[in-house]
Amino acid sequence: MKWPNHGGQSESIKKLLDIQIDKELIDFSANLNPLGPPFWLKETLMNHYESVTRYPDPSYSKSSVAVANHEGVEQDSILLTNGGAEAIFLVAKFFEKGKALIVQPTFGEYERACKHYHIEVEDVLYEQTNGFNLPMQVIGEKLKEKDVIFLCRPNNPIGTVIAEKDLQLLVTEGKKTGTYIVVDEAFVDFLPDSTTSLSKWLAIYPNLILLRSLTKMYTIPGLRIGYLMAHPTVIHVLKNEQIPWSINSLVDAVVPKLLGDKGFVKDTKKWFLEQSESLYCDLSTLDFYLSPSQVNFYLLQDKKQQNRTEELYYFLVRHGILPRHTHNFKGLNGRFLRLAIRSKEENQRLLVVLQKWRMES
Ligand SMILES: Cc1ncc(COP(=O)(O)O)c(C=O)c1O
Structure with missing residues (x-):
């Protein structure tokens, strides 16, 4: 079948x-939020209807400022994307023809994007018998041979969250070996306030790349919006790869309000x-x-x-x-x-x- x-x-x-x-x-x-979208969204989109007759601001400045403020990072560390999916493909492009490790089972688009960009992929597995914990030893052994490791935190489809101490070991080791750690945080907004995003580490680890999606929390998969956070040199390269007007003007108009709706x-x-x-x-x-x-x-x-x-x-x-x-x-x-x-x-x-x-x- x-x-x-x-x-x-x-x-x-x-x-x-x-x-x-x-x-x-x-x-x-x-796995979308059944409470969404926020009640005000429809009317706000209607109020911005006229914006569809114009090309969007190519730097999406209002939304970019809103995201940077929301995350507490500089604007040159973020790139808005057409959902988390575009962020995944842009990142894969960055490692074209390289070597990746994917910790499975996980979201299938990492592998698809890697294949698309001729990246050699090796899988390691989360095991149920090990409580679906990150297989640290195997990853540690393979890390130095890889250009990038793809992780999903919280992980789709298991829902587990990699411990910060494990991740810190990986990014620290990766910084030494020149291995990037990509962490997809598409579902991070659903976590209790005590478990936070890794955005606080971006200033310390130039080999950390974070992927985000707003489509899950705000129930807007049809509107499409996500972003990428990384060292400015990475963002600069990815920006040049991105197709123009990847973010439509309607979504650009509502991002500040979405992020402001605490x-x-x-x-x-x-x-x-x-x-x-x-x-x-x-x-x-x-x-x-x-x-x-x-x-x-x-x-x-x-x-x-x-x-x-x-x-x-x-x-x-x-x-x-x-x-x-x-x-x-x-x-x-x-x-x-x-x-x-x-x-x-x-x-x-x-x-x-x-x-x-x-x-x-
Ligand atoms: C882990 C993960 N990342 C990214 C995405 C892509 O989401 P979107 O492109 O709608 O932002 C999904 C969608 O299911 C997902 O599960």
Whole structure:
């Protein structure tokens, strides 16, 4: 079967599985914030409608200043991108024909981007038996041979967060060996305030490159906005590679307001904590394995029937719930499902369907 590469494709899944349901599936496969977008966004976009008749400011100065202030870094350390996806491809271009290490399972676009730019890729794996912790020893042994290591923190699809002390060891070592450490922080905004971005390290480690996305937290994947943070010399090179007007004028107009809406992020974190605590408790009681996630999605497997994940997938779809398959996540090979945390009512619906599965299987 040709599984789609990304989540959020309910119609193509229905077609693929030949399932006749008139109702929309509840989409647990895309890990977007269900509270978004912020209520004011629609009206603000309408108010900036006229901006679509003009070319955007090529340096996106208002948004760039807003991002730099938000992150506490200089403007020459950031580059706005067309979502995190463009940031990934720009970074890969920087290492064209080089050697990369990717810690898998993780977001598939690092590998795709590396292949696109003829980068030789070696994988190392997070192991469930090791609590999905970073395999520090193997990475340490391979680091000096590599130009770049791709890490995702929090990691998609597991939801785990690499410990700061481990990362510090890697960037410090990489600084000596000339190895760059790329950390994709697309989901960092969902973490509790005590676990922060690595942007504070940018001034110390010229070999650190951070990737960000605003599409997850603010539920704007169709609007497209992300950014890259790195040493000014790296940003300078990447800027020259970027296609002009990569950021559209509508999104350029709303970035300062999005980043200024601290209440929205605070409310999201509060909602997330409330939902995840009770949901995880109920799922564990039903005897499902959950990955030790700290963000708005997690891996799930039936502890009692670990080899029936595909049947569980079909069962959920037939009952109106769309999970994310894990066939194209290296090392997972379909053995788990990835589920997003959704609204209270939708999470409740998931629990009801899983209870039914438990009773019938
Ligand atoms: C880890 C990670 N990084 C980056 C992206 C790309 O997001 P976007 O291009 O919408 O900003 C995704 C999307 O799923 C992701 O999971």
